[in-house]
Amino acid sequence: MSKRLAVLESMIQKGSKDPFAWYALAMEYAGADRIDDALRTYTSLRDMDPNYVPQYLMCGQMLVKAGRVDAGRAWLEEGVTRARAKGDSHALSEIQSALSALDD
Template sequence: MSRREQIEALLADDPNDAFLLYGLAMEYRKEGAYEEALDRFKLLVKQTPPYVPAFFMAGQMLAEADRANEARTWLREGIEEANRQGDAHAASEMSELLMTLGQLGE
């Protein structure tokens, strides 16, 4: 059984577990299954409170996939959420990545 399959089995018991959803998204990302990963990141940011690392990882993944405009959107929203949650470190990491992508659309 692959790591992804193991995580999926655990999620069957607790489908809203943020740690498991994040792990599954990261496994999909590793496999190059970006849309599946993005779907899991979207679930994570809809949780209460939104799972801040999902914004950063989605932004990073989208940037790597040459989807810079989408990456910028995820990062901007992530910075706002990180600031709301008092997570200055995450906000700083996302700001740095956003700067490397440029603030404006291409």
Template sequence: MQSTRLTKLLNFLATQPNDPFILYALATEYNSLNDTKEAFYYYLKLVEEHPSYIGTYYHLGKLYEKEQQAEKAIAIYQTGMQRAREKGDRHAFSELQGAYHIAAGTDYEDD
């Protein structure tokens, strides 16, 4: 049985299939419902079709970590840091950098 929020988001997606916010909200909702397959689907769709949607990278990296895929998490954090740099988004860069260092087991001084 789908949650009410999920049903609403799927209805929004039907009318706006390429809206990055809706895709992100769906990925996040599926992740909160522990539907890893669908969460990955929407996060990866965002990375492919909306690479400048910076919030995706942090949450996709965390999902990779949760699934014991540290190398993929590290790679997605690195890509996200690059995208954040390109957009001049220092806050997102800092969050991604922190997640990267934790996943990679490095200190900030190692950069």
């Protein structure tokens, strides 16, 4: 286990509500091909802070790469809605691009 992963898991286990810590933990799991752990972490983050827009792109892309295209599309579509509501045009563009790639 990487030191970064251990530190992030410790932060979460101690009750951190910092969305970036949860996001970083999910990214670490995804990078280690621990897709189910990453998905659980992204889902917990979404429940805790649904307006943390970067999670939708990263989780959606991870799921698509893992062959879970329908689930990935659902995350990306929710990300479009959240990015629009937040006025985050950069994230909106990235998420829409990822969605478009699914239809190619």
